Amino acid sequence: MIQRRNSAVESLYLNRLEDYLTGEIELPASRLNKRPPGIHQSDLNDNSCILKGYYANTLEELPPMGVETILRFATGRFWERGVAFSGELEPKQLDRIWVTPDDYHPDIGISEIKHTISSSLSDVRTDFPQWVCQMKNQAYVFEEDHVNLIVMFVTGNTASFAWDRGNMPKGTRYRGVAFIAWTFEFTEAELEDNWKKMVERRDLLESSINDEIPIHRDIVLEQLPCRLKKGGKKSYWMCEKNSLGEPRCGYRDICYLKKELIK
Ligand code: SF4
Numbered sequence: 614m615i616q617r618r619n620s621a622v623e624s625l626y627l628n629r630l631e632d633y634l635t636g637e638i639e640l641p642a643s644r645l646n647k648r649p650p651g652i653h654q655s656d657l658n659d660n661s662c663i664l665k666g667y668y669a670n671t672l673e674e675l676p677p678m679g680v681e682t683i684l685r686f687a688t689g690r691f692w693e694r695g696v697a698f699s700g701e702l703e704p705k706q707l708d709r710i711w712v713t714p715d716d717y718h719p720d721i722g723i724s725e726i727k728h729t730i731s732s733s734l735s736d737v738r739t740d741f742p743q744w745v746c747q748m749k750n751q752a753y754v755f756e757e758d759h760v761n762l763i764v765m766f767v768t769g770n771t772a773s774f775a776w777d778r779g780n781m782p783k784g785t786r787y788r789g790v791a792f793i794a795w796t797f798e799f800t801e802a803e804l805e806d807n808w809k810k811m812v813e814r815r816d817l818l819e820s821s822i823n824d825e826i827p828i829h830r831d832i833v834l835e836q837l838p839c840r841l842k843k844g845g846k847k848s849y850w851m852c853e854k855n856s857l858g859e860p861r862c863g864y865r866d867i868c869y870l871k872k873e874l875i876k
Contacts, residue, residue: 614745615798616737622721622761622794626696633695643694646701653704653711654750657814660743660838662851663828668864670822676866679859692728692765705754708812709819712754716763723751724761724794733766733791734781748797749807759798766791830870849874 632638656666669675678686694701697716702723704713714723725748731740738745748760769788770781781787799807814836821828839847852871855861865871 614738614800614803616795619761619794619796622724622763622796623792625718625721626763626794627792629698630696640695641700643700645690645694649704649706649711651706651711652709652815652818653713654747654811656818657710657811658743658750659746659836660741662833662837662862663814663818664833664868664870665862665864666818667821667827668867670818671825676863678863679855679857679861681855681857681859682861682863689728693726696726696763696765697724707754708808708815710750710754710811710815712750714751714755714760721761721796722757722759723755724763725751727762727764729764729766730768730772731766732768732772732781733764733770733788733793734785737762737764737795745797746807749799749804750811752797752799753804753808759796762795762797764791764793764795766793827869830873833870 629638633640652666652670655661656663656669693715698718699716702714702717704711706712715726716724718724725744727744735741744762748762751757752760767790769790770785771787771789817828817832837849838851839849842848851862852865852868852874853861854865860866862868862871
């Protein structure tokens with residue numbers, strides 16, 4: 614995998630935003646399409662919860678979103694749709710897995726657009742493995758040899774997360790906001806290995822949905838993100854409550870595993 618910062622891509626997007634702010638271009642009102650039914654890459658990506666995919670595909674009615682979830686997701690989606698050159702791209706399905714890139718521009722190809730309250734000092738490969746997995750899926754399914762990652766770090770090189778504060782190396786100059794674009798290139802073997810893993814997870818999820826038996830804890834825990842608390846105890850933050858005291862995951866109240874993970 615090659616990851617290089619791409620200042621040409623940064624300028625392309627920043628110029629677009631400036632053109633918008635000075636009235637040179639209009640951003641069309643954007644409508645988000647309903648997700649096609651079935652299994653999506655987001656159900657299967659690294660650092661995510663595969664059990665959510667089980668509940669999403671077996672419950673008659675999805676649980677309502679909390680206020681914090683609505684606001685955080687909406688901010689990210691406004692940013693993504695505002696900065697993107699293309700309208701929302703048509704999802705493409707391969708091996709019964711839906712994949713949807715965020716943007717396409719004829720000069721630079723497809724891009725994944727992110728908005729985060731994590732620090733710009735984060736290492737994408739280790740701190741956001743789900744983004745890397747997503748980009749590999751897109752490169753594979755859309756037969757591209759590279760994918761751009763466009764990230765708005767809204768808190769710059771600080772971080773809004775309590776556990777991430779204080780990670781700034783001594784002498785680092787404070788930056789209140791950061792906008793970084795990288796271009797990722799993957800080898801064929803990396804893409805094939807990644808897709809093989811996606812198809813294996815799809816098989817697990819499909820049989821779990823068909824049999825209406827939630828996925829086994831050991832499989833869920835292989836992917837579920839966690840951080841270590843003082844004393845080395847694992848904290849599965851995705852299953853915890855958010856800062857407004859609402860479930861961060863909509864399935865928290867019915868999830869069989871949450872009871873084991875959060876005492
Ligand atoms: S509560 Fe946790 S384990 Fe359960 S579905 Fe949600 S994220 Fe997954």
